[in-house]
Amino acid sequence: MEKEVREIAKLYKENKPIEMTDADKEIFEATTNCHICGGELAGDKVRDHDHLTCKYRGAAHNQCNLDFQLPRHVPIVFHNLSGYDAHLFVSELGFGEGKINCIPNTDEKYISFSKEVDGALEMRFIDSYRFLPNSLETLAGNLTKEQFGTIKSALAIDMN
Numbered sequence: 001m002e003k004e005v006r007e008i009a010k011l012y013k014e015n016k017p018i019e020m021t022d023a024d025k026e027i028f029e030a031t032t033n034c035h036i037c038g039g040e041l042a043g044d045k046v047r048d049h050d051h052l053t054c055k056y057r058g059a060a061h062n063q064c065n066l067d068f069q070l071p072r073h074v075p076i077v078f079h080n081l082s083g084y085d086a087h088l089f090v091s092e093l094g095f096g097e098g099k100i101n102c103i104p105n106t107d108e109k110y111i112s113f114s115k116e117v118d119g120a121l122e123m124r125f126i127d128s129y130r131f132l133p134n135s136l137e138t139l140a141g142n143l144t145k146e147q148f149g150t151i152k153s154a155l156a157i158d159m160n
Contacts, residue, residue: 002096002117005074009120011052012070018049024056031059036068073114073124079136081127086110089125098122 020028034041035048035058048060048068060068078086087108093100098116105111114124132139 001076001123002115005117005121005123008074009118012120014051016051016054018047018056019054020047020049020056028056028059034058034060034064036060036064039064072120073122076123076125077128078125079127079132080129081125082109082111083127083129086113086125086127089113093123 028047031045032041033039037060039061041059041061044062045059046062046065048057048065049055050057051070082105087110090100090102090110090113093113093115098118100113100115101122102113103111110125111130112124112126114122116122
């Protein structure tokens, strides 16, 4: 997991130029409100773009654009993490560099914990059971076959 977070950190560090179509340019010129805060644009109108895809997002105030940031953490979700051996993850994360933060419930159970990676991002482990307090079987039973599309495409399995 740490390897993948390092790859994401590399993407964050790249400074890619904005890609604007002719239609994007026309929309920018015609826009009178900031797409971030909704306020009226005056003399500080800038082009906001996604730094990962390079795609134009909309016209924005300069300050809104500067304040708009990519998340500094990568969520890693386990169902009932607190009920299992989360402390084993925490002790394993202690090897290598990077600050570790924990929100403990007890000495051996954690609500959440995170590890800093390359000083740029952190892996944040969270327990989905804390906000979806049912078994995975029950939660999956609430979904239709169509809602399994992401899983189906990721695993390349036949769900029929």
